Amino acid sequence: MKKILEALEKDARLTPEQISTMTGTSVADVKKTIKKAEADRAILKYKTVIDWSKLGEEQVWALVEVKVVPQRNVGFDSIAERIYRFHEARSVYLASGTYDLAVLVAGKTMQEIAVFVSEKLAPLEAVQGTVTHFILKKYKEDGEILEGGEGVKRLPVTP
Amino acid sequence: MSKSGSSHIKLSQSHISEIVRAIPPSGIRKFFDLLSSIEGVISLGVGEPDFVTPWHICEAAIYSLEKGYTMYTSNKGMPELRAELSGHLESRFGLTYDSEDEILITVGVSEGLDLAMRAILNPGDEVIMPNPCYVAYPASVSLAGGAPVQVPTTEENNFEITAADIEPRITQKTKAILLGYPCNPTGAVLSKEELTQIAELAKRYNLLVVSDEVYGRLVYGVEHTCLATLPGMRERTILLNGFSKAYAMTGWRIGYAASDKEIIGAMTKIHQYTMLCAPIMGQMAALEALKANDSEVDAMVRDYDRRRRVIVKGLRDIGLSCFEPRGAFYAFPSIKVTGMTSEEFAEKLLWEEKVAVVPGSAFGQCGEGYLRCCYATALPDIEEALKRMGRFIERHRKK
Numbered sequence: 387m388k389k390i391l392e393a394l395e396k397d398a399r400l401t402p403e404q405i406s407t408m409t410g411t412s413v414a415d416v417k418k419t420i421k422k423a424e425a426d427r428a429i430l431k432y433k434t435v436i437d438w439s440k441l442g443e444e445q446v447w448a449l450v451e452v453k454v455v456p457q458r459n460v461g462f463d464s465i466a467e468r469i470y471r472f473h474e475a476r477s478v479y480l481a482s483g484t485y486d487l488a489v490l491v492a493g494k495t496m497q498e499i500a501v502f503v504s505e506k507l508a509p510l511e512a513v514q515g516t517v518t519h520f521i522l523k524k525y526k527e528d529g530e531i532l533e534g535g536e537g538v539k540r541l542p543v544t545p
Numbered sequence: 546m547s548k549s550g551s552s553h554i555k556l557s558q559s560h561i562s563e564i565v566r567a568i569p570p571s572g573i574r575k576f577f578d579l580l581s582s583i584e585g586v587i588s589l590g591v592g593e594p595d596f597v598t599p600w601h602i603c604e605a606a607i608y609s610l611e612k613g614y615t616m617y618t619s620n621k622g623m624p625e626l627r628a629e630l631s632g633h634l635e636s637r638f639g640l641t642y643d644s645e646d647e648i649l650i651t652v653g654v655s656e657g658l659d660l661a662m663r664a665i666l667n668p669g670d671e672v673i674m675p676n677p678c679y680v681a682y683p684a685s686v687s688l689a690g691g692a693p694v695q696v697p698t699t700e701e702n703n704f705e706i707t708a709a710d711i712e713p714r715i716t717q718k719t720k721a722i723l724l725g726y727p728c729n730p731t732g733a734v735l736s737k738e739e740l741t742q743i744a745e746l747a748k749r750y751n752l753l754v755v756s757d758e759v760y761g762r763l764v765y766g767v768e769h770t771c772l773a774t775l776p777g778m779r780e781r782t783i784l785l786n787g788f789s790k791a792y793a794m795t796g797w798r799i800g801y802a803a804s805d806k807e808i809i810g811a812m813t814k815i816h817q818y819t820m821l822c823a824p825i826m827g828q829m830a831a832l833e834a835l836k837a838n839d840s841e842v843d844a845m846v847r848d849y850d851r852r853r854r855v856i857v858k859g860l861r862d863i864g865l866s867c868f869e870p871r872g873a874f875y876a877f878p879s880i881k882v883t884g885m886t887s888e889e890f891a892e893k894l895l896w897e898e899k900v901a902v903v904p905g906s907a908f909g910q911c912g913e914g915y916l917r918c919c920y921a922t923a924l925p926d927i928e929e930a931l932k933r934m935g936r937f938i939e940r941h942r943k944k
Contacts, residue, residue, distance in 0.1 A: 393851055397924075407858050408851035538597065542901055543577045543590035545680045545729075 390419045391428070398432040435528045447492050447521040448499050450507065451485035453514040462486060465512040474502045485517070496520060568684050572907030576891065580901050587930045589918040590901040592729065594793040594874070596921075598830070599841045602792065605833035606826050614825050620817040622650025622801070623828045629835045630801055638771045640779065646806040649813050650823045650831075654759045654800040655681060656816070657785040661755050661802065662689035664811035665783075670720040672755075675706040677905060677912035679729045679757070691720070697911045700868050700879060704733035708742035715746075721753040722746075724772065727760035730908045730917035731877040732870020737770040744775045753808075755783045759800070760873040762791035762842060765850045767871045773803070780805050790873075791842050792834045797827035849874050852920040856927050860918070863935035864942070874921040877905065881914050884943040891916065893941070898933035 389409045394400060400408075402416040409416070423429040438445050454465045462480050469489060470478040477490040489507070493499040499518070508516050524532055558566060573590075580586060597603075621627060624644065631644035642648050651657040658681060662672070668690040674682050676695035683693035694714050698704045711722060722743065726735045735743075747754050756772040773782040787800030802812055816822075853870065860867040860878040867878035880890050887904030894900050903919075905912030920927060 389847070392847065404855075408854050410854055538595050540591050540593060540595065541577070542580050542586065542588040543573055543903065544592040545571070545573050 387419055387423070390416055391423060394420070394429070398434075435530055437524075437527075437532050444494060445492060446494065446496050446499055447490065447524075448503075449519045449521065450489040450491055450503060451517040451519070452487040452489055452507065453485045453516070454487060454510075454512045455514060456486075457512065465510065468510055468512075469507065472502070472506060474499070474506075564688060564690070568687055571680055572888070573680065573903060576901075576903065576907075579892070580895065583895065583899060586895065586899045586901050587922075587926050587933070588901040589920070589922055589927070589930055590903045591919050591921065593795040594790065594845070594921045595923065596793040596845055598792065598794050598797070599834075599837075601837055602794070602830050602833045606797075606830040609829035610826060614829055616825060618650075618822045618825050618828060620822055621646075621648070621813055622823060623825070623832070626650060626828050626832045626835075629832055630803070633835050634803060638774050640771065640773055640803075642803045643806070647803060647809050649802045649809050649816060650828060651785075651787075651800045651802055651816065652820055652823050653789060653798045654757055654785045654787040656820060656823075657787070657800045657802040657812075658682070658685045658755070658757060659688070660812040660815050661783045661785065661808075662686055662691060663815050664808060665720055665753060666691035667720075669718055671716060671718045672721045672723050673711055673714055673719060674723040675704070675725075675728070676910065677704070677730055677908035677915075678723075679725050680908060682723055682725065683909075686723070692718070694719070695909060695911075698731075698733070699911070700866070700877075700915075703868055704728060704731040704877070705735055705739060706743070707739060708746045711743065711746055715750050715752070719750065719752060721755055723755045723757070725757040725759075727764055727769070727872020729760065729873050730875050730903070730905065730912065731868075731915075732873045732875045733868075734764055734767055734769070734872040736767070737775075740770050740772055741775055744772065744778050747781055748777055753781050753783060754778070755785065757785045759785070759787050759790050761786065763846060763849060763874060764872040765846075765853060769872070783808055788831050788834055792831075793845065794827075794830065794834065797824075797830050799823055799827040799831045849921065852922070852924055852927060855924065856918060856920040856931070859927070859931035860934075863931060863938050865938065874919055876918045876920060877912075877915050878918065879915055882943060883938065883941045885941065887913055887916060890941075894934065894937055897940075898937050900930045900933050900937075 390405055390411060393405050393408050402413050405416045406413040456462050457464055466478055466487060469475055474491050474493060475489050476492045479488045481488045491499050491502060503516055503518050627644040627648045630648055631642050634640045634642055662685045666689045670691045671694045672686045672691050673694045673696060675698045686693040696706050696710045696714060698706050754772060758771060761769040773779045773784050784803045788794040856876050857867055857869060860876060864882055865878040867876055870876055883890060887906040891902050891904040903917040905915030905917060
């Protein structure tokens, strides 16, 4: 199971046949394992990591620190849900430290994000305060270095 | 009266030492020159990882430079590194080596091999080794004034050297057995049972065993047995290992030798006059490599294993017989279906399909009829190379 998913995590486009070769598992077992992982939501989705700036597309990201009042019985979960249901909130984490929720927000413009924070996020009843950090530059995304990937500098033949 | 200036001196072969002249030029070198003249080549000809050294190791080395660690170290290597290695060998294999006089830090395993041979061989002493084997083995023996005695190994026998094959080649002059498993170029490994039989032989005939275990961390589905762990073998084994393959640190040039203090003392004598010490920057990096947990090494091994399976299946699918390599990062397929020699095949393949492989004959005459294909290469490149090789085989299959 782990072997199969590790291969898939590196490259979501691998076919069951390829994974079967790579792991020494039968194609049928690979298919079954993946199906089960999908059903259990161990595999959440298959995505492509794109550097949109290469296409000249404007995309603005902000990390918003949110301080909230936890609620009886549900703790932070219910306010987190209120927040993560907004499509602008791309990732939501409960964090230790000086604030409670870390929310990664994406938008087309700074204005769009500002509106979301000031009109949707900040006014929520349980939210005590927000601090918005606009992302100035992305260096690494999902384990991939965005710029300066220089490849391997090996001699073509060595003993 | 001689004329002024040295440009009039006529150099000839006679100026070169007879020992050096007798050593054949490396078959790999020739190929390298050819390769650099062609564009768009996919190379399966490398002998090193395609990972860059893990960053925490590089970062530690950079930090040490910033801190001013730019001097010589003790001849034997930094005491901290030797102590860490001693602990590493203890925890990994249950072996105890005194970090003070039983461990020597070398400039890669290459230097360790050279030192070992020079430390133990008298002129004419024989060293038994498998064929095919790593290119430096016979040369290191010859350069030390000894005589390499090669034991043929075959695909049918999974390229394993056996005690039964070694014994008839033992003479009065035999000083040592040189083993390099997991094996470059074949990817073969030796099981504990086979090693035990060789160890018994070494004890019976009072031979030393030089064991190059630099690929010891890169095994797939089998356990690597460190020769020195076998009963009675610690005293007579010169264990050579290094950081190049497991930690993707080839360019740092750090290896080590562990053995009885008599032998390490003798090797250190040569090392101190010829090398002084291994570079401190590399030693600092090696220290960090040992201190960290092995999760990155393990991840690299799993990654090699996936590619190993792809290349072995791929080579078989295009009609080449390929024994299953259990170690290192090489596949060693047979090209007998084409009737070509290894060199002919490799050269034609390079010109016609732009895939570089190393002819098996570069590793000894028993490598003739085989190719060394390194799978420490990006997966899409392996797949493309297999496609191209498939086309090539179709065209050149013996009618």
